Amino acid sequence: MHTAATPALAMLRLLGGFQLSQAVYVVARAGLADQLLDGDRTVAQLAAATGLRADPLARIVRVLAGQGVFTLDPATGLVGLGPLGRTLVTGAPESVRGIAVMWMETHYPAFAELWQTAETGGPAADHLFGMPYFAWLAQDPEKVATFTAAMTDFARAIRQDAFSAVELDGARTVVDVGGADGAVLAALARRYPRLRGTVFDLPHVVAAAPLLLRAAGVDDRITAVGGDFFVEVPSADCYVAGFILHDWSDGEAARILSRVHEAAAVPHARLVLVETVLDRCEAPEVAALLDLTMLGMLTGRERSGEEWRVLLEGAGFRLDRIRETGGPMCVIEATRVP
Template sequence: MNATSASLSGTTARAPAVAMLRLLGGFQISQALYVTARAGVADELAAGPRPVGAVAEATGLRPDLLRRLLRSLAAERVFAYDEERDSVALGPLGHTLRGGTDESVREVALMWMETHYRPFGRLWSTLHDGVPAAERELGRPFFDWLGEDPDRVAGFSAAMADLMRAVRRDAIDALDLTGVRHLVDIGGADGTCLAALAGRHPWLRGTVFDLPHVVPAAHDTLRRAGVADRVDTRGGDFFQAVPEGADAYLACFVLHDWNDEQSTRILERVHEAAAPGARLLLVETVLGRGPAPEIATMLDLTMMGIVDGRERTLEDWRSLLAGAGFRLTRAVETASPMCVVEAVRTDR
């Protein structure tokens, strides 16, 4: 064996450990991404490469430390660092940290690191007693804590809007609204989803339904989209009641936040409000389905740590819906990690 083959053999033998070290260092990468997202580094590079010193001056970061951070994220294909010119450009993934673009997840980077990161240090306890790590860390259920601060609510709504544009868009495009005149978006947050649907379907009327302190954010979204004359808002608690009389009810990435008992309560309120034959449209992940199944398993871990929810298999969805008086009719896979789960109200 020559020196080259010995070196290659050693590298191959160490490959699992190297791969594991990258996984173990993921918490550092997520924080580095947060710093660049919060400082607006990707936005500074929208027009092309710039000297690191100029980016540091524009963002208020120390150039020597920014340079080291950019090198680390260049290995993750977020930025492209030119050592010779001491300049930086966006890498293949960098545009996703710019604000306001179709594929942006900048608000997700901010929200996850500001609300999810610290609680996950308590995951050990969750795996022993089932109490979500966030509830133990924050002293109360996550959504109760979130609702106490308008800035947290705004940040969460902005992150959900990013996810709708960047990850759920294909599923929203796949929604079949044939015959639907009035659609209620349950847990509709800032109205981004229903605004898009109403803009696409000029006959559609809609109602954005969410907690009273959340729905005010929808007013500006609907007005900017030019659909405020057809889409209204209602504040309330979907565990108590939802608006009545719609042709169809939409829940986009809502039920995964809740355990089966809580999800059944929400679905029962929809069943009470809906007329016989009304349709239910769920935009959710389905474990084992779609082009990026690893997103569903990652989100399942998120649900475990932050709330008492879960991602579900198709049979899980079928059973959950049947228990609340709905018959699953089909599940539509899309180009995104999200599926459209369709159901119809039945007599119980």
């Protein structure tokens, strides 16, 4: 990898980020990293395997070799997986292939409208799509599946430390609020064999959960329920919400918390959030990037510890503790105040 010789060159590289992102997208969409799992191959072989043309592919590979995505042997022309390339292998523990596809297919076009956000304060996505992002997503089952796959990548590759740190000892029933396809709750249910619970998400999203819960062998204890968390959430003595409240403004997040407060089965119900905490984050640049994502796509934001405390207290919850987890996410534990 090169080091920038001058600020102007460094800026050029920063500005070229949009091109590099699209180059990574081509690699991710084509499944090129999977093709290299069994060993190095020539560009001609990769082109034949993926149906792409050899010349553009060679130029894409060359630029990404300079970024650690591929290794490139100048003598033989053989292409191999670089350290970053391994993160594009489908389903690998550190795979972000689904994020690459989702970000480039939905977030990338929206971010071309970031100027609108800076001028008006409204999400760039609303400007481009003519409606809020989740409403736009709901119109196309393929996009929903792409989004959910990206969330699974986030949970496994970026937030695994945090989900491993979630403690549900003593909880009998749990609702994963905005739990998507149930991947997170299925993993928690395997760790807590007596836990019963509900994956709750929009009906068209949670539709994918029964299959996953069955495959995970937890469908006798975990059920899937569709609904709108601004209207009502299922009853339980413990609530988990990962990557949910950061999607929403303080007012909207407070409404979701109020629905949890109303539905709680016990007076001192527990609430466990997996989110970034700006002033406690081990990777502040990741939190700042996610905050930019919220700015462009949704009405939400990443929050400081104090902002989490104020939000939770305003909705009838006491912030008990914030636990750092070794990754970019924290576990925020709160208790319902009757």
